[in-house]
Amino acid sequence: MLGLQKKDASLLLLVFALTMLAPFILNPFPEGSGWAQFNAGYPDLMQRFVIFGIFAIGFNILFGLTGYLSFGHAAFLGVGSYSAVWMFKLLSMNVIPAIALAVITSGLFALLIGFISLRRSGIYFSILTLAFAQMSFALAYSVLTPITGGETGLQLALDDPRILDSISAAAGGNIPVPSLFGIEMRDSSEWSVGSWVFTFNNGYYFAAFIMLCSFYLSIRIFRSPFGLMLRAVKSNQQRLNYTGLNTRPYTLAAFVISGMYAGLAGGLMAAMDPLAGAERMFWTASGEVVLMTILGGVGTLIGPVLGAGMIKYMENILSKINSDILHTWFAFLPDGLEDFIVTIIYPFIGKGWHLTLGLLFMMVVIFLPGGLVEGGQKIAKLFKRGKKDDDGAKAADATTPAE
Amino acid sequence: MDAILLQILNGLDKGSAYALIALGLTLIFGTLGVVNFAHGALFMIGAFCAVTVSRILTVSRTIIDDTQKDFLGNPLKVEVPYVHDWFGQATGDVIIDWAVPLSIFFAIPVMICVGVIMERGLIKHFYHRPHADQILVTFGLAIVLQEIIKFYYGANPIPTPAPSAFTGSFDFGAMFGFEPNTIIYPYWRLVYFAFAAVIIGAVFAFLQFTTFGMVVRAGMADRETVGLLGINIDKRFTIMFGLAAAVAGLAGVMYTPINSPNYHMGMDFLVLSFVVVVVGGMGSLPGAVLAGFLLGILESFASMRQVIEIIPGINQVIIYLVAIIILLTRPRGLMGRKGVMEE
Incomplete structure (x- = not known):
């Protein structure tokens, strides 16, 4: 199917089904029940899942295949956001030109930075990309304020030119919202079944469609001769050089592709919510995508998406739990024990969710260099040895815990 | 002339902090070959030692x-x-009143313990893993450490004043025959610079003039041979890690009156000190110190009004710009050794 092997095609189908049914899968608990706070099926979060999924898929093409650890990928995300917002301001509120421009500018930016940074490798490459990203951040924050909006960020205004829209612009006095040929990105329809409420958001489905396309593209890259060449760079670049191959064009192509993915993610972020700020380029944002990719499984197809989903889920759901909620959970225990358990768990949830994330990340780097995907495979293998018949189901189970 | 002198002075205190952190980083890299992204967190823990002491x-x-x-x-x-x-x-x-200087005595044992525990407990297992893995695990550790500090001390900066004897400023200009009040400089920054100079001198003297330091330097040059001579080099390197942690911690202790410590100060300094180490040359101690002061002074020159008028925004990017140029033109950094991380 689509030029994929059977295994990859079924993976793509699985991801397709998961993203399309996400409003159901992520909303397993009925409204109003105590567990409803674990529902992740609201548009904002679902959009973030797929957008950061795209970002991590792109990062994985660089880091997973070539082993070049870039610590400045957020710069491309920021550039993508800025150019998309500018397209909204100048041309049209249609998302297609905005995203196209976001991908193109971030690609050019990546070409420039990659051309310089890829002259070095290893830690020096990391430092160079970090330096470039910090430079872009600092400039966006200070000198480039006319272009970037500085500290307030770049926002839409009522009197923006919007050349293509001006003919049909409604003079309602509201700032128009991004749309795809009239379908507004922030519109959603709701469907309630019993006490469940499922939200279907236009923006989410648009982003999910793009995510599926980019996932498909990344599978094709992974399986192509080009992808094999990138893996060869990772395993032994010196040997490649000795055989007379120039690896630079390959790594540069990988860098530009992953920069364009980041720009695409940035453009989508702007399409969902038309503003862009410099903090998207800060180096901790670059660190976040590193965390996502490693946590999910570096060099695997599905890993980065899982990692992105997991981190965004933790950021939005785990951080909401406070000590009162903990007390209600453990209310069945005797008082002293209840307080004791709450005191122990408390640092890891709510505002301290970064601590959990950091610990989890360290555990993964130390014990599971292949990330969650490797963990899933290990569990699957364990079951395979025990029972030979139902291995397929277990493998599928093992790759879904992040949902 | 007096403006130039003032900028050099301004660069010195920031440069001292860079130099101290970079010294520890490069000490760890040179001995253990580990790229330690948690070094900024050690600087921060040092600063919070001062906070703890003043609270106690x-x-x-x-x-x-x-x-x-x-x-x-x-x-x-x-x-x-x-x-x-x-x-x-x-x-x-x-x-x-003297809580901050007194915390030095508290910080040294604490930081050495933290360093030794870190090395024995975690970093030891990463010697044979790729540099990318070392960066990642120490990055994770840095997140964990700063979150622990945030949990206990809150997210807001905690003002920790210098002893009252050192508040106020020193009129440098009058001493050297300039107009009075043209070159004034806070006393504490002067103290910080002097302190940094003493620490840097002490580290170099320790490495240069003691038997222990000699063995460590031999180990940096050729670890295997030193091991073959029957010297337990691992143990010495562990102690060097503790020492590097103590240097970073002391830099943090003394920095608290200049900048109120908060939990992410380490990360802010880390990025810059990595740039400093790379500019100075991976594994070169004099290089780290030189690059630290150089970049600190360059940064303060770049933030002069006259310079900003010519090239707007240069003060924000000068360090990174210098780093990029140096990395591309001098692959080993300013004073890097041949063969150490050259690719």
């Missing part, structure tokens, strides 16, 4: 003073630190 010193009991009234007319409650009880009023005040 001001632990107090509340007594009711009948001779004074508060604004409601009730007897005034007075907090009396225990230090007053033990040492008397005057000495107690002096001790509280």
Whole structure:
């Protein structure tokens, strides 16, 4: 199917089904029940899942295949956001030109930075990309304020030119919202079944469609001769050089592709919510995508998406739990024990969710260099040895815990 | 002329912090070959040692003073630190006032312990993993450490003043025959610079003039041969890790009066100190110190008004710009050794 092997095609189908049914899968608990706070099926979060999924898929093409650890990928995300917002301001509120421009500018930016940074490798490459990203951040924050909006960020205004829209612009006095040929990105329809409420958001489905396309593209890259060449760079670049191959064009192509993915993610972020700020380029944002990719499984197809989903889920759901909620959970225990358990768990949830994330990340780097995907495979293998018949189901189970 | 002198002075204190952190980083890299992204967190822990000490010193009991009234007319409650009880009023005040310098004695053992535990507990297992893995695990550790600090000390900066003897500024210009009040410089920054110079000198002297330092330097040059000679080089390198942690911690302790410590100060400094190490040359101690001061001074020159008028925004990017140029033109950095991480 689509030029994929059977295994990859079924993976793509699985991801397709998961993203399309996400409003159901992520909303397993009925409204109003105590567990409803674990529902992740609201548009904002679902959009973030797929957008950061795209970002991590792109990062994985660089880091997973070539082993070049870039610590400045957020710069491309920021550039993508800025150019998309500018397209909204100048041309049209249609998302297609905005995203196209976001991908193109971030690609050019990546070409420039990659051309310089890829002259070095290893830690020096990391430092160079970090330096470039910090430079872009600092400039966006200070000198480039006319272009970037500085500290307030770049926002839409009522009197923006919007050349293509001006003919049909409604003079309602509201700032128009991004749309795809009239379908507004922030519109959603709701469907309630019993006490469940499922939200279907236009923006989410648009982003999910793009995510599926980019996932498909990344599978094709992974399986192509080009992808094999990138893996060869990772395993032994010196040997490649000795055989007379120039690896630079390959790594540069990988860098530009992953920069364009980041720009695409940035453009989508702007399409969902038309503003862009410099903090998207800060180096901790670059660190976040590193965390996502490693946590999910570096060099695997599905890993980065899982990692992105997991981190965004933790950021939005785990951080909401406070000590009162903990007390209600453990209310069945005797008082002293209840307080004791709450005191122990408390640092890891709510505002301290970064601590959990950091610990989890360290555990993964130390014990599971292949990330969650490797963990899933290990569990699957364990079951395979025990029972030979139902291995397929277990493998599928093992790759879904992040949902 | 006086403007130039002033900028050099301004660059010195920031440069001292860069140099101290970069010194520890490159010490770790040169001995253990580990790229330590948690080094900024060590700097931050040092700063919070100072906060802890000043909090411990001001632990107090509340007594009711009948001779004074508060604004409601009730007897005034007075907090009396225990230090007053033990040492008397005057000495107690002096001790509280000098909390930051006193924390040095607290920070050194704490930081050495933290460093040794870190090395034995975690980093030891990463010697044979790729540099990318080392970066990642120490990055994770840095997140964990700063979140722990955030949990106990909160997210807001905690002001920790310098001893009152060092508040105020020193009129440098008058001393060298310039107009009075043209070159003034806060006393504490002067102290910081002097302190950094002493620490850097001490580290170099330790490595240069003691047998222990000689063995460590031999180990940096050729670890295997030193091991074959029957010397337990791992143990010495562990101690060097502790020492590097202590240097970073002391840099943090003394930095608290300049910048109120908060939990992410380490990360802010880390990025810059990595740039410093790379500019100075991976594994080169003099390079790290030189690059630290150089970049600190360059940064303060770039933030002069006259310079910003010519090239707007240069003060924000100068360090990174210099790093990029140096990395591309001098692959080993300013004073890097041949063959150390050259690719």
